[in-house]
Amino acid sequence: MIAEKPRKSFWQLFNLSFGFFGIQIGFALQNANMSRIFQSLGESLDNLPALWIAAPLTGLLVQPIVGHYSDRTWTRLGRRRPYFLAGAVLAALSLVIMPLAQSLLLAAMMLWILDASLNISMEPFRAFVGDNLRKDQHTMGYAIQTAFIGAGAVAGSLFPYLLTDLGVANTAPAGQVPDTVRISFWFGAVALFLAVLWTILTTREYSPEEMRAFAEAAPDAPDAQPIRALATRTLTSAIAWIAAGAVVIVLVWSFDLEKEVYLLGGLLGGYGLASLIAIRMARAGRDNSLLGHIVGDFSGMPPIMKRLSLVQFFSWSALFIMWIYTTPVVAQTVFGAMDASSPAYNAAGNWVGVLFAIYNGIAAVAALTLLPWLAARIGKVRTHALCLLCGAAGFASFLFIRDAQLLIVSEIGIGIAWASILAMPYAILASSLPQAKLGIFMGLFNVFVVLPQLLVATVMGSLLKALFPTEPVWTMAFAAAVLGLAALATLRVPEPDTAPV
Template sequence: MVKEKPDLSFWQIWNMCFGFLGIQFGFALQNANVSRIFQTLGAEMDTIPLLWIAGPVTGLIVQPIVGHFSDKTWTRLGRRRPYFLYGALATSLALVVMPNASVLWMAAGMLWIMDAAINVSMEPFRAFVGDNLPKRQQAKGYAMQSFFIGIGAVVASMLPWILAQFGVSNQAPEGTIPDTVRYAFYAGAVVLFAAVAWTVFRSREYSPEQLAEFEAAEPASERHHSERRDAAAYRRSALAWLSPGLLATFAIWLWDWHPQLYILSVALMVFGLLQLWVAQSRARGSADNGMATVMDDLFSMPTAMKQLAVVQFFSWFALFAMWIYTTAAVTGVHFGSSDPSSAAYNEGANWVGVLFAAYNGFSALAAVVIPVMVRHFGLRRAHLLNLLLGAAGLASFLVVSDPTLLLVAMVGVGFAWASILSLPYAMLAGCLPAAKMGVYMGIFNFFIVIPQLLAASVLGLILRLGFDNQPIYALAIGAVSLVIAGVATLRVSQNGAALSQSPSVS
């Protein structure tokens, strides 16, 4: 007899989401300290965005690949859990090595490795919720993940500051990473692996046969099927992407524009070339491979996913601006130093860790409050309101002079962060087929990665040309971007079961 997925208990959902605490622990250590590490090792301000592209690029490549293969995986550990475990092991090793980097290129290389490993663990967690929970509980699962993201990031962001209070040295000779940062990364390696291992060994997964049975119980109108594009369609699309990429690359070279713009032009060309390769493969009648399947799925996205792409784009552009430039903005404006070897700079950098911990702490509280907002305002308006709160928080950095009062600004940023991590997934829940849950979650990550690549391409140039290279104005740009994302939320379709769900952690 055809059946539906049973509801899971609070503690079952808790166990399956607990690993996100560890993943975010490592992610938060990276966000709060990588710019500091790069500056300590001699990076110039306008090159830092280039060094940060490790995360977006590795996410763009790794997540859809991991999603595609995890959809087809079945082992003794299940479908998604092998990726959790081995990704966590690699990330923990990278966390131990990174703060011991002695030169800039080594730190940048370790960032690439760390981001790749984090993405291997992180991507299947989103699909894990879709696999294990019935649609009526999926939003609750995403909110629980948001809760753990907030909790994990609070301690991780504050660790260097906490260690300094216990007497660990917060200064080091020029070109050397302080002990507070090194020991924080060591602790992060232990916490990340332990939390992910808890989820791996305390959760279960449905077999592919069971998932197929559950999907068969859904009304045919709710199922989404990808269309197979022909070679001619891919050729036309390839030309549409290759042409501006080639022209832009030539213009950057000819007029000696800023090298960061090559990130954008080369990305356009790479996407065009990938489509051309799929077109040629399909024209030869070759059997479809993973790349062709991912491309077909990309161009056959559900309507709600296309609309949410705009929301995600502007949301993550703002977040990337905040992660890259908050340390430089606060140390320069609120603590009066841009010298990474000075006491004032390191005091300010530690305070940024506290601010990042604060917004993550407020996001954990927001994960409990947001369901009430959803019940009163609906998913779209609740997300709009949260993004506007985040915009107000970022904008306040330009007018608040007392660094302590910046904690108030983090309330708004925390609500925006919790909302970004849960409500778009709640709006998307129920639109994705079970057999392609992983690959579609990986594709959805494109709209997180692409704005980060754009930010890495143009933010440094915008600041240098328009704002006298003052990083504080990157936060103003982020505020405007969050407002645009909020307005775009109102265009997301209200149809479908997903929009009737109210996320909750209770």
């Protein structure tokens, strides 16, 4: 029996994650430009979070399902790579169509499709690295993946800015998207597809037999364990989730809260209903249902994953606030503009693209230099906590800086945090989870990336309107606070074993 996986060279690590370069170009174009597109099509500032709901909700639904099936897939193309290819084709098509939208409804629908497609490709990439690497290479493997994420985000964020310098029109009549954004999305579509294709053509995957030879797959079916556990559970917790969802819906109706908050109640009740059905199916002996496996694995997460999930919840709350509000914050506080069709506002939009490119560039460099160096000296957990504090300081500085160039300093701290958020939790998990279920657990871990985004999308608009309707800069104070909480929560996570396996 082979005791451990072969050690990968740098170029093998490079090929494993190069596809993420293209995927992140798609995410960067989405993150930096969707608020701008929505406002160009006539949407108001306080309604932006509702339109952004599509993206995290899609991830919530898609990633656990893709993770579940990618654990069980084996084709001539491999285990994870069929999902890379399908997602890349759909995402590229979405990027081509998105900037042609002439209505808010079509733009929101295309955001939903784009995000679903990016998630179909992205989720298996996390497990793909864990599948192919020994434990003592997990930190470097996810660091290289993070470097490609940063590089892809730099490219995607800079497209509109560079096109403006080349003389492409950066403004458009009301109800239309500027040419800089339209052409950027088309370039991004080509880059995304080619990058993912590179990884598909230059890598191979270990077969199920090889994985068993590495002694990482359990000798009998671990899939039955969560189903058996579900069958012994009472219905109390499921009913409690349903009741919690009903309470939220009643409160929204009674106090005339923002209608987007209905979604929060629907999600709580929906999870309770899914649990109720899964428990009854498990009691009936139906061991192979998708719902049963997902609910069973979610409720039976390993302790280290539960603690990291809280860290992710706080971290991604801050990030989603940044992606939604940075453009209006910078436009108002630095460029003195609130009209989305004005030249000053569009100049602010381009500068935000530069700022996003900077924090992603910092992340790419930090991932390959700072993170491995720190992790080797103080451990993965303390490294992550320290980096999150750097990000909190970066967000807090938006409250005081009124010079466009000085905001670059803010992005340094945010970039260090972003590097760690993309690398360290996954390196910790990949070293701690059973290999046979790495896909489903990585997919379920994404729930705690998505839930805070949904919470921000449903609640932040109401808070902005109620507390500071004309001063969106205070959203950055929320971001700084929750990232500080993420750093504190990290200190509860145990340091994983990194012995080669």
